[in-house]
Amino acid sequence: MKLGKRLSHISDIVNNDYTHIWDCCCDHGLLGASLLDKELNAKIHFVDIVPHLIDALDEKLTQFYANKRERWQTYCQDVAALPLSQYSGKHLVIIAGVGGDLCSAFVQNIMRQNPSLNIDFILCPVHHLYTLRQTLQSLKLTLKSERLVNENKRSYELIYVSTDKLDGKPVHAVGQRIWCYQDKQEYEIAKHYLNKTIDHYQRINQGRDDVSDIIAAYRSVQLKPVE
Numbered sequence: 001m002k003l004g005k006r007l008s009h010i011s012d013i014v015n016n017d018y019t020h021i022w023d024c025c026c027d028h029g030l031l032g033a034s035l036l037d038k039e040l041n042a043k044i045h046f047v048d049i050v051p052h053l054i055d056a057l058d059e060k061l062t063q064f065y066a067n068k069r070e071r072w073q074t075y076c077q078d079v080a081a082l083p084l085s086q087y088s089g090k091h092l093v094i095i096a097g098v099g100g101d102l103c104s105a106f107v108q109n110i111m112r113q114n115p116s117l118n119i120d121f122i123l124c125p126v127h128h129l130y131t132l133r134q135t136l137q138s139l140k141l142t143l144k145s146e147r148l149v150n151e152n153k154r155s156y157e158l159i160y161v162s163t164d165k166l167d168g169k170p171v172h173a174v175g176q177r178i179w180c181y182q183d184k185q186e187y188e189i190a191k192h193y194l195n196k197t198i199d200h201y202q203r204i205n206q207g208r209d210d211v212s213d214i215i216a217a218y219r220s221v222q223l224k225p226v227e
Helices: 005-013 027-037 051-064 066-071 100-113 129-138 184-205 212-219
Strands: 020-024 043-048 072-076 091-096 119-124 142-151 154-162
Touching: 005 027, 005 091, 005 119, 005 142, 005 154, 020 027, 027 043, 027 051, 043 051, 043 066, 051 066, 051 072, 066 072, 091 100, 100 119, 100 129, 129 154, 142 184, 154 184, 184 212
Parallel strands: 020 043, 020 091, 043 072, 091 119
Antiparallel strands: 119 154, 142 154
16 A cells, blocks of 8 residues: 555655564554565564554565564553563654654653663654644754655655754754755745744643643744855
8 A cells, every 4th residue: 555645754764774663653554564565674663552443464574465464563562561671672653643742751751661662653643743843852862854745635754853962952942954945845834834833822822721832933034045
């Protein structure tokens, strides 16, 4: 099955640097299956907390990837409790399709349980990116790359971070590279996403929560062409 733009961009990032890749909550295993097709050296771990989804996925993987059985494994469990410490080597954890709050909780728990492991994360939540970025800053993760991906008239921030302090730069509160554009289409997508984000926090600000500092941070963003 062909991947959408969001998962395709994630798949494009993944290289042969990893021993274990954890596909968490990523559209019923489509991403992980595409990584199996890439003939990577890593073992692909498919994780979801919903039993019938994992059962169905296990059946499909057994049918289509029986010849690669040693290269994949399925787990029905909470992403916050991934058994990373049971496997040696470098880990890549991919979390997409959940909210930024839940994504933040997952990353925090994974880091807390595995403080000495070498872990990279590719994160693509559906909202609450400011919260997620604050979490990544507090954990002192470094930014390897970031980009804005538009799929079905909706924009997603794709954030690639690492526990390796020498492999990247600090995570910015509202992003930097995502506001750069190569052509008019990318400019319009970034502009629309920025305005939509500001409108979202302005609505919140009208309630009990004071998020004026967040609004100011996004209003300070300047769209600029790629250098």
